[in-house]
Amino acid sequence: MKAIIWAAGLGTRLRPLTEHIPKSMIPVGAEPMIVHAMRQCKAAGIEDIMINLHYFPQVVQDYLGTGEQLGVHLSFAIEEELLENAGAVINVRNFFGGEPFLAFASDNLTDIDLGALIAHHRTKGGIATIATALADDVTQYGIVECDEETRILSFQEKPLASEAKSNRIATCIYVFEPDIFKHLPRKPEKYHFGRQVFPKLLEQHLPLFAFHSTAYWNDIGNPDNYLLANFDALAERVKLAIPFEKTAPQQFMGKQTHMAPDAMIIPPVIIGNGCHIASGAVIGPFASIGNCSTIEDGAVISHSVLFDHNRIGTGAVVKNSILGRHCMIYPQNRIENLVLGEGSLVHKTSISNQVSLARGT
Numbered sequence: 001m002k003a004i005i006w007a008a009g010l011g012t013r014l015r016p017l018t019e020h021i022p023k024s025m026i027p028v029g030a031e032p033m034i035v036h037a038m039r040q041c042k043a044a045g046i047e048d049i050m051i052n053l054h055y056f057p058q059v060v061q062d063y064l065g066t067g068e069q070l071g072v073h074l075s076f077a078i079e080e081e082l083l084e085n086a087g088a089v090i091n092v093r094n095f096f097g098g099e100p101f102l103a104f105a106s107d108n109l110t111d112i113d114l115g116a117l118i119a120h121h122r123t124k125g126g127i128a129t130i131a132t133a134l135a136d137d138v139t140q141y142g143i144v145e146c147d148e149e150t151r152i153l154s155f156q157e158k159p160l161a162s163e164a165k166s167n168r169i170a171t172c173i174y175v176f177e178p179d180i181f182k183h184l185p186r187k188p189e190k191y192h193f194g195r196q197v198f199p200k201l202l203e204q205h206l207p208l209f210a211f212h213s214t215a216y217w218n219d220i221g222n223p224d225n226y227l228l229a230n231f232d233a234l235a236e237r238v239k240l241a242i243p244f245e246k247t248a249p250q251q252f253m254g255k256q257t258h259m260a261p262d263a264m265i266i267p268p269v270i271i272g273n274g275c276h277i278a279s280g281a282v283i284g285p286f287a288s289i290g291n292c293s294t295i296e297d298g299a300v301i302s303h304s305v306l307f308d309h310n311r312i313g314t315g316a317v318v319k320n321s322i323l324g325r326h327c328m329i330y331p332q333n334r335i336e337n338l339v340l341g342e343g344s345l346v347h348k349t350s351i352s353n354q355v356s357l358a359r360g361t
């Protein structure tokens with residue numbers, strides 16, 4: 001079986017973090033989200049993977065290369081105009097070779113058993129199988145209503161809460177039979193599974209099934225969900241392959257990182273490669289520090305995610321915040337509840353209250 005990983009989105013709700021990199025490349029548990037998706041495909045025996053791209057495609061291609069390091073073979077389809085998820089599948093239909101295939105959105109953080117999903121699909125024999133999860137807020141997702149045999153009875157795309165027929169949402173992880181192409185346009189165009197394809201299949205009474213997953217799942221569409229996903233990765237509430245040595249429970253440390261003897265680590269914590277943690281610094285709890293970052297004397301980082309190449313000045317405090325690459329927090333500053341874009345400079349006394357700062361502030 002082959003797979004497509006959707007990675008063409010603009011990530012507008014995550015800006016300014018996505019002003020210079022695509023959403024699929026922002027790190028969770030010290031690796032880009034798309035890498036976690038690739039690892040799951042590999043674990044399910046899927047080694048031929050297509051990735052659709054649009055926004056900063058070269059960033060993804062340069063980082064992933066051929067996929068050889070992860071034991072997979074990658075192909076890329078660059079969309080000059082966004083085709084949406086079904087349009088992206090139409091665009092690469094020849095890649096699948098007339099066989100069943102998996103489709104996976106790269107902004108899903110999950111540890112779902114894709115092998116079990118595929119087995120369920122084969123057992124049920126439907127034209128498509130949708131992995132589902134339970135949600136409190138159903139208004140932002142596609143909602144499925146099923147019978148006791150997991151056959152889908154209805155599909156609602158982002159209904160009002162009062163009109164939702166269930167609280168089980170579609171996770172944008174699907175398995176399709178090749179016959180799905182009989183129900184898609186012949187030529188690539190903007191086309192969406194949730195809004196157009198699934199309702200049409202149900203109108204025609206074609207067998208569409210759900211796979212009810214109890215695995216971890218998080219749709220990383222905004223900074224709050226992104227921060228939560230990292231906290232869950234730090235606390236090992238989601239099964240991820242953290243690429244650094246586990247030096248203590250819920251504590252991961254990269255190579256060539258120097259830590260002063262009196263620096264304090266309060267797990268859960270991830271500290272990347274080539275970092276410098278100076279005297280009296282306090283890291284954690286719930287802190288993820290990207291590669292080649294410097295935390296100066298007495299600085300405090302907690303409940304925050306720092307991308308690569310950040311510098312936190314002497315005595316500075318960072319809490320409940322996300323810092324893109326190459327940010328500088330000057331000494332004795334305190335920031336809280338902030339999202340900082342790449343290259344941000346903070347030299348005010350204190351900034352807080354859910355402000356998002358773009359590059360160069």
